[in-house]
Amino acid sequence: MQRPYNFSAGPATMPAEVLAQAADEMLDWPDASGKRCGMGVMEMSHRGKEFQSIYDRTEADLRELLAVPANFKILFMQGGGLAENAIVPLNLSALRAAQGGQGHVDFVLTGSWSEKSHKEAGKYCQTAVAASGKADGFTAIPAASSWQLSDQASYVHLCTNETINGIEFQTLPDLKALGSKAELVIDFSSHVASRPVDWSKVGLAFGGAQKNLGPAGVTLVVVREDLLGHALPVCPSAFDYKTVADNGSMYNTPPTYSIYMAGLVFQWLKRQGGVAAMEARNIAKAELLYEAIDASGFYINGVARNARSRMNIPFFLRNETLNDAFLAGAKAAGLLQLKGHKSVGGMRASIYNAMPLGGVQALVAYMREFERTHG
Numbered sequence: 001m002q003r004p005y006n007f008s009a010g011p012a013t014m015p016a017e018v019l020a021q022a023a024d025e026m027l028d029w030p031d032a033s034g035k036r037c038g039m040g041v042m043e044m045s046h047r048g049k050e051f052q053s054i055y056d057r058t059e060a061d062l063r064e065l066l067a068v069p070a071n072f073k074i075l076f077m078q079g080g081g082l083a084e085n086a087i088v089p090l091n092l093s094a095l096r097a098a099q100g101g102q103g104h105v106d107f108v109l110t111g112s113w114s115e116k117s118h119k120e121a122g123k124y125c126q127t128a129v130a131a132s133g134k135a136d137g138f139t140a141i142p143a144a145s146s147w148q149l150s151d152q153a154s155y156v157h158l159c160t161n162e163t164i165n166g167i168e169f170q171t172l173p174d175l176k177a178l179g180s181k182a183e184l185v186i187d188f189s190s191h192v193a194s195r196p197v198d199w200s201k202v203g204l205a206f207g208g209a210q211k212n213l214g215p216a217g218v219t220l221v222v223v224r225e226d227l228l229g230h231a232l233p234v235c236p237s238a239f240d241y242k243t244v245a246d247n248g249s250m251y252n253t254p255p256t257y258s259i260y261m262a263g264l265v266f267q268w269l270k271r272q273g274g275v276a277a278m279e280a281r282n283i284a285k286a287e288l289l290y291e292a293i294d295a296s297g298f299y300i301n302g303v304a305r306n307a308r309s310r311m312n313i314p315f316f317l318r319n320e321t322l323n324d325a326f327l328a329g330a331k332a333a334g335l336l337q338l339k340g341h342k343s344v345g346g347m348r349a350s351i352y353n354a355m356p357l358g359g360v361q362a363l364v365a366y367m368r369e370f371e372r373t374h375g
């Protein structure tokens, strides 16, 4: 049976192999030696040896896939990317604040998600906008050399892949080289594990799982150890990174099933050749779709070429009265969830790790045929 291709921005398509394995293990989970334990993963205590073994393997596989250095902690939390917009400032905004004084944080605004993060952080600290792409309608990344970084900032927040606007940082800025003492915090929700991360430039990275890692419900935080232990007194204990780290992400009950599913995705990623292999495939997929858009006079993507996302590709029909027909035809052709985000309209194809090249080829073929019959 050929499943349709699902271009949803998140929750998003999962590898079929992973779903089949989860189905097989649903009622009776087998350990690494194949021995069944009589319980499904949802029914296990998070304190039991079965779930602990799932957790340990999941963490180790992720550390290997993302080449996370030993001095970084990997935390599996709840609340999603949006909760992290509060949890990060609650933990890190006071890093460089004077005793008892308010912390300062800089934001580079490149789209909807960094704007959201900026707004939320303002509840907990002094925020400043170091640069913004809003005047250009978020179609480019302001050059790092133009950022107005403040002296006292504890960290600089970036959203390294703007899921809605289709903008992606192709390299991370080196804050030290820019004369800043701040840590770099990145929201990598929608491109984590699609490309390597240069951890030498990063203090903390966070991301919800439901784009590239697995189902909704678990949020990944990777944080350098020396940044732990600086939370504001009002920070909820369950959201204090040090408490979470000291308890191996089990200060309270973690989202066990989502962690298990993410673990199956990590095993799948390793079978695919790891993050470097995924990156090569993601480049090929994105090039195919952008080339098809740029070569046509019918479709348009307005993002600067050096800032285009490999993961989320918004595009518009020049004749927007054809939008409904385009979407209906796509659905009939087995190409699902291509409608753009309500704030920007048009179309958006999210082509995360789990989207095969064949899915993008099918989309491009459909787009050409639609243009031929409606152009």
Ligand SMILES: *Cc1c(COP(=O)(O)O)cnc(C)c1O
Residues within 6 Å of the ligand: 010, 079, 080, 081, 082, 083, 113, 159, 161, 162, 163, 187, 188, 189, 190, 208, 211
């Ligand atoms: C989806 C997304 C979020 C929000 O995640 P939730 O799990 O809905 O809170 C945050 N940042 C980015 C970049 C995202 O793509």
